[in-house]
Amino acid sequence: MVPIKSKGVAYILWFFLGIFGAHRFYLEKIGTGILYLCTGGVFGIGWLIDLFTLGGQVDVYNALHGGIGGFTNNNQNNIVINVAGQPYAAPTGATYAPTSTPVPVAKVSAEKQILALADRSDKLSLKQIVSQTSLELDEAEAAVKKLVDRGMAREQVDSDGRLFYNFS
Numbered sequence: 761m762v763p764i765k766s767k768g769v770a771y772i773l774w775f776f777l778g779i780f781g782a783h784r785f786y787l788e789k790i791g792t793g794i795l796y797l798c799t800g801g802v803f804g805i806g807w808l809i810d811l812f813t814l815g816g817q818v819d820v821y822n823a824l825h826g827g828i829g830g831f832t833n834n835n836q837n838n839i840v841i842n843v844a845g846q847p848y849a850a851p852t853g854a855t856y857a858p859t860s861t862p863v864p865v866a867k868v869s870a871e872k873q874i875l876a877l878a879d880r881s882d883k884l885s886l887k888q889i890v891s892q893t894s895l896e897l898d899e900a901e902a903a904v905k906k907l908v909d910r911g912m913a914r915e916q917v918d919s920d921g922r923l924f925y926n927f928s
Contacts (some may be wrong), residue, residue, distance in 0.1 A: 767818045773784040774814055778807045783814060787821050870895050870903035875912070880926035883916075885924045 781796025
C-alpha cells in the first residue's frame with residue numbers, strides 16, 4: 761500500500777523549495793518537477809498557481825493511490841445502482857455476487873412521474889416537469905395533455921402569461 765501524502769508537507773515544500781519543483785517531486789509528478797527545476801517554477805507563474813491548486817493535487821494523488829483525506833481505502837467496494845434516474849450507492853463494504861442475467865428495471869410511466877411530482881406542488885410548468893423527471897419535453901407535453909384530457913389537471917395561465925398546470 762502506498763502511503764498517503766500530506767497537504768501540510770506539500771505546502772511546506774512548495775513554500776521553501778517550490779520554485780525548484782520539490783512539491784511536484786513529492787507528489788510523484790516527475791515531469792513537471794523537472795520542468796519547474798529547469799525553469800524556476802515556470803518563471804514563478806506555475807509556482808504561484810500551485811498555491812491555489814496544491815490541496816486539490818494532494819487529494820487527487822491520495823484518491824488515485826488508495827487514500828482519501830488522510831484515511832486509507834482498505835479495499836472497499838462501492839456499487840452504484842441507477843433506478844429510474846435516482847442513483848443509489850450501496851453501503852461501503854457491502855458485497856454482491858455477480859449475476860449472469862441482467863435484472864429488469866421497471867419503467868415508471870410518464871404520467872406517474874408527473875403525478876408524483878404534483879404531490880409535492882399543485883402547480884407545475886413544463887420546465888419543472890422536464891427538469892425534475894426523466895422525461896424529455898415532447899414526452900412530458902404528451903403526458904400532461906393526456907392528464908388534462910382525463911380531467912386530472914387543468915391548464916392555466918398566470919398573471920405574467922406563463923402556462924402552467926394545476927393538479928389540485
